[in-house]
Amino acid sequence: QSNLAYKFTHPVTACHGHRCHRSVIYKQWYRTCPHSAGRRTISAGTKVMAQGELPGVLILDIGGTHGVLEDLAALLRKHFHLITMKEFLGNKEEMRKKIQSVFVFECRPTIDRELLESLPNLKVIGNSGVGVDHLDLKMISSFGVKVTNTPNAVADPTADIGMALMLASARRLVEGCQIAVSPDTKYFAVDWLGVEVTRATLGIIGMGSIGYKVAQRARAFNMRILYHNRNRRRKEEEEAVGAHYCAKMEDLLQQSDFVMLVVNLTPETHKLIGKKELGLMKPTATLINISRGAVIDQDALVEALRNKVIRAAALDVTYPEPLPRDHPLLNLNNVIITPHIGTATVQAIHMMAEEAIANILAVLNDQPIPSEVFPK
Numbered sequence: 001q002s003n004l005a006y007k008f009t010h011p012v013t014a015c016h017g018h019r020c021h022r023s024v025i026y027k028q029w030y031r032t033c034p035h036s037a038g039r040r041t042i043s044a045g046t047k048v049m050a051q052g053e054l055p056g057v058l059i060l061d062i063g064g065t066h067g068v069l070e071d072l073a074a075l076l077r078k079h080f081h082l083i084t085m086k087e088f089l090g091n092k093e094e095m096r097k098k099i100q101s102v103f104v105f106e107c108r109p110t111i112d113r114e115l116l117e118s119l120p121n122l123k124v125i126g127n128s129g130v131g132v133d134h135l136d137l138k139m140i141s142s143f144g145v146k147v148t149n150t151p152n153a154v155a156d157p158t159a160d161i162g163m164a165l166m167l168a169s170a171r172r173l174v175e176g177c178q179i180a181v182s183p184d185t186k187y188f189a190v191d192w193l194g195v196e197v198t199r200a201t202l203g204i205i206g207m208g209s210i211g212y213k214v215a216q217r218a219r220a221f222n223m224r225i226l227y228h229n230r231n232r233r234r235k236e237e238e239e240a241v242g243a244h245y246c247a248k249m250e251d252l253l254q255q256s257d258f259v260m261l262v263v264n265l266t267p268e269t270h271k272l273i274g275k276k277e278l279g280l281m282k283p284t285a286t287l288i289n290i291s292r293g294a295v296i297d298q299d300a301l302v303e304a305l306r307n308k309v310i311r312a313a314a315l316d317v318t319y320p321e322p323l324p325r326d327h328p329l330l331n332l333n334n335v336i337i338t339p340h341i342g343t344a345t346v347q348a349i350h351m352m353a354e355e356a357i358a359n360i361l362a363v364l365n366d367q368p369i370p371s372e373v374f375p376k
């Protein structure tokens with residue numbers, strides 16, 4: 001038990017929605033949990049015993065020290081004694097004992113055994129972002145360290161990127177931009193035309209909070225929505241967005257004009273979409289990936305795009321990131337690629353940081369943890 005307690009900024013509420021027993025952070029701009037009607041306050045307000053030193057947080061890979069990232073550092077400094085990796089490496093002995101938490105900015109840096117061994121007082125790793133496939137959860141947990149993530153802050157911006165990629169690929173936006181800057185190009189040929197998203201069938205693979213947000217948006221485009229997920233959503237949730245459950249992913253692949261991947265990367269979803277699955281898709285269909293690159297067998301995707309097994313792909317994620325310059329995916333005109341920008345908005349990175357801070361403070365204060373991630 002910590003002898004310090006820190007200002008707890010957000011009321012914490014527990015969600016009693018169907019199959020959702022997590023606690024969620026509730027703040028006006030967190031339209032977080034789909035089961036909003038079931039919120040119940042378990043502890044609200046402020047717990048302050050701001051005596052003594054602020055707990056040390058080691059921040060990994062916060063990038064530059066200006067603009068928006070400097071804002072983030074300022075946000076962290078309100079609650080923590082902030083120690084950058086550079087400072088840590090420069091003065092390991094002094095810093096070691098101070099550090100009770102690690103703030104991971106985005107999903108790039110990983111945490112190895114050596115770092116964990118060097119932090120005897122570490123209690124929590126607060127990942128800013130939802131995917132934790134870059135962290136070895138079992139190994140971290142063997143050190144008695146908790147891991148948290150930020151599913152609420154990422155849902156809207158990531159769903160927006162899914163829609164943006166779907167629309168851009170359907171209407172050949174990137175090629176259109178290129179044509180506009182070289183006005184001599186002849187383009188108004190039938191083989192240049194795009195396809196419509198409105199009234200098309202969208203298959204969502206992975207109907208967590210991001211998938212559900214995609215469905216909400218797709219409904220405004222009068223799309224027919226199919227989804228495949230480990231667990232079926234509640235009937236009211238399906239009805240609210242007009243989504244139909246496909247128990248078999250194959251059925252969804254065969255019927256969809258657009259297939260969007262929104263699953264977590266786990267051993268079960270690694271290369272979930274390979275040659276066989278691409279072969280089941282319509283030749284007019286588009287594959288969109290906003291989850292993790294390794295959910296697709298990329299070699300099989302290159303073959304499918306070359307041979308027009310599917311119409312196109314739109315990817316916010318690849319492996320590796322970025323792709324090497326000579327990667328075949330970069331030379332196909334029926335693929336668009338963005339550099340993992342699902343949460344790259346001013347608002348999202350602040351909300352992710354706030355959500356991560358609330359998680360870390362909850363652990364340090366022995367409060368219910370809004371979003372803890374457990375090893376399988």
Ligand SMILES: O=CC(=O)O
Pocket residue numbers: 107128129130131132154342343
């Ligand atoms: O990729 C982004 C995230 O995991 O939040």
